[in-house]
Amino acid sequence: MSNLKDVTTEAFEAEVLKSTIPVLVDFHAVWCGPCKASAPALEDAAREFEGEIAFVKVDVDQEPTLAKTYDVQGVPTFIVMKDGQPVERFQGLVSRGKLAAVLEPFAGAGQ
Amino acid sequence: MSSYRAFGDEARRQALIADIRDKGPIYTAWLTRASIEGDISIVSQDFGLHPALARLLPALGAFGEAEDMVPFYEALLNAIPIGAETGGLARQALLLAWSDPVYGRSNAVQHGEVHDACEEAVALVAQSIFVPIDKKAWRAARTKLASARCDDEGAEKAVDLVMSLAWDLEQAPGAAHDVMTAWSSAVNVEADAFDEDCFSAEESATFETEMNKINEEAMEALAQKQSIESVTVEDFLAEVDKVWAADPARNALRVRSKARRERSNAKMAAWRAAIQRRVLEIANASLSAQTETQPGASPAGMLDQPRL
Numbered sequence: 001m002s003n004l005k006d007v008t009t010e011a012f013e014a015e016v017l018k019s020t021i022p023v024l025v026d027f028h029a030v031w032c033g034p035c036k037a038s039a040p041a042l043e044d045a046a047r048e049f050e051g052e053i054a055f056v057k058v059d060v061d062q063e064p065t066l067a068k069t070y071d072v073q074g075v076p077t078f079i080v081m082k083d084g085q086p087v088e089r090f091q092g093l094v095s096r097g098k099l100a101a102v103l104e105p106f107a108g109a110g111q
Numbered sequence: 112m113s114s115y116r117a118f119g120d121e122a123r124r125q126a127l128i129a130d131i132r133d134k135g136p137i138y139t140a141w142l143t144r145a146s147i148e149g150d151i152s153i154v155s156q157d158f159g160l161h162p163a164l165a166r167l168l169p170a171l172g173a174f175g176e177a178e179d180m181v182p183f184y185e186a187l188l189n190a191i192p193i194g195a196e197t198g199g200l201a202r203q204a205l206l207l208a209w210s211d212p213v214y215g216r217s218n219a220v221q222h223g224e225v226h227d228a229c230e231e232a233v234a235l236v237a238q239s240i241f242v243p244i245d246k247k248a249w250r251a252a253r254t255k256l257a258s259a260r261c262d263d264e265g266a267e268k269a270v271d272l273v274m275s276l277a278w279d280l281e282q283a284p285g286a287a288h289d290v291m292t293a294w295s296s297a298v299n300v301e302a303d304a305f306d307e308d309c310f311s312a313e314e315s316a317t318f319e320t321e322m323n324k325i326n327e328e329a330m331e332a333l334a335q336k337q338s339i340e341s342v343t344v345e346d347f348l349a350e351v352d353k354v355w356a357a358d359p360a361r362n363a364l365r366v367r368s369k370a371r372r373e374r375s376n377a378k379m380a381a382w383r384a385a386i387q388r389r390v391l392e393i394a395n396a397s398l399s400a401q402t403e404t405q406p407g408a409s410p411a412g413m414l415d416q417p418r419l
Contacts, residue, residue, distance in 0.1 A: 036148040044283040048246075095289035097274030104250070104257040 003046035004039075007056040009063050015056055017084040022106040023054040024099075027070070027077040029061055034093040035076040045099040052107040053080075080106060113281055117159045117195045124188060127158050131184050134175075142168065142184070143175045147288070160191075162284035163201035170291030171204075171387060178380055183387045190394040198280060199240045200398060201287055204390045208272055208294040209233045211389065214382055216269035216297060225266060228252075228259040232277040244279060253277045268297050295379070302378035306371050310364075318364045325354045325361070 004026065007015045016023045026042060028035035046055040060067040060075055070079055070086065080088035080102065088102055118124040130137040141151050146169045154165040168187075172180035191197060209217050209229065220226045232252040235244050256274055275289035303309075310318065329350040333342050355362045 033148070039148070040285045041289065044278070044285060047282070048250075048278075095271070095275050095293065096278055096283060096286045097271045097276075097289055097293065100253045100274050100277070101257050101271065104254045107250075 003043055003050070004055045004057045007058055007063075009065050012058075012063075012066060015054070016081050019054055019081070021052060021054055022080055022082045022087075022103075023056060024103065025070075025079045025081060026055070026057045027060050027067060027072045027075055027079070028057055029059060029075045032075045038076055038094045041094055041096045041099060044096055045103065048100075049103055049107050053103055078102075082106065113161055113196065113198045115155055115159050115161045115196065115198065117191045117197055118193050119159055120193060123158060124191075124193065128185050128188055131188075132181055134181075138175075141165070142172055142180070144169075146174070159194075159197075161196070161198035161201050161280075163205075163280040163287040164197045166284050166287040167201050167204055167291060170288055170295065171383065171390065173295075173379075173383060177376070177383070183391075186391055187387075187394055190391060191398055195398045197398075200390075200394055201284075202236055202240045202280060203393045203397065204386075205276060205287055205290050206233065206236055207386060207389055208276065208290050209269075211386070214294075214298060214385065216272050216294070219269040219297070220266045221263070224259045225256075225270060228256040229270065229273045232256055232273050236276055239279070243281070246279065246282075249277055249279055268293070268300070272297065295382075298382045299375065299379060302375045303371070306374055308367055308371060310367070310371075314364065318368060321361050321364065325351060328354050 016025060042055060058066050060072055074091055077091045078089065078094065079086045090102065127137065139145060140149055141154055151165055154160050155162045172183065207215060209215050220229055235248060235252050238244060253274060256270060256277065272290060272293035275286050275293055278286035280286060329347060333346060333350050355365050
């Protein structure tokens, strides 16, 4: 089962903005090849950081308001949210190495 | 060490080799770009190859898009004894990305804090060939690497590679694909950078601008002859060739660009051939020691189910 939960505009506040732990938001689209190719790495990272960082997906075609709010110009775009604020963002096909490099500082060493 | 055991019996091995030779269903799902997004768990479930090895091999064979890789795959599969555990082979092969004397990325990182952090992560991978490594140890190695990152762009790419290397392949076998992607990308960048006929920044910008213009001109020309919907990739490429050839001044840049690409491709092919040789050597040296009658040797497959 996927560790990445799909989040709607309505649920975004509760799931992301009010989250007590950092959240990686994956802005994706169903037609996007790099989004699909990034999915296994995201699943592995979600499992690795379980309880420390939450992982959610936002379909930009289904949730254009969120995409606009966060100025998503292309997919996949990843935004790390902490205390309701974006603190890191990156775009494009993502590897486990890239995810680890970005997320380890937010997760706390060897927790 | 996983409980995957190769093939189960000689007939299964030969069935896999035959499929690869014929570029059949397993080949097309496994050894091509389809594998990147796809589920290739059948390679582990039905043929007992460790998921990390299954993820490594498509990239090592350029996803079937370059040279003919069938002889390499056949030689490798024939080198793996029936019932062998292949996770160690995958790990040893991936370690080449750091330690190979010619192509390993170790050379790209100056000695110091970052290099030491990389070495620590690499040491964990080497240990994991023999013993399971605790999740906290992987995390600590990555955290150290993340905090030791430097500004040198060449080193940064090598650190990215080691960051992908520093995952437990029992839990995240897809990291093997990430390592190979990072490695081939680094080799490709290096091949371009050291080309005998590098474009200047100005030439690169001019070439990109002209290429975009010519692509548009080609589409316009085709649109006058046929409906846009009926334009095939072949039509488009043929028209692009015509437009370039019609302008010798612009075409000179393209000729140089194509020659560069060919030289770069040749360097990539040399890298792949060298690494394939090393992987075969490792397989022959390390796997031949494994007995063919290990517990669980038959049938092929697995007892646990790491995700692919």
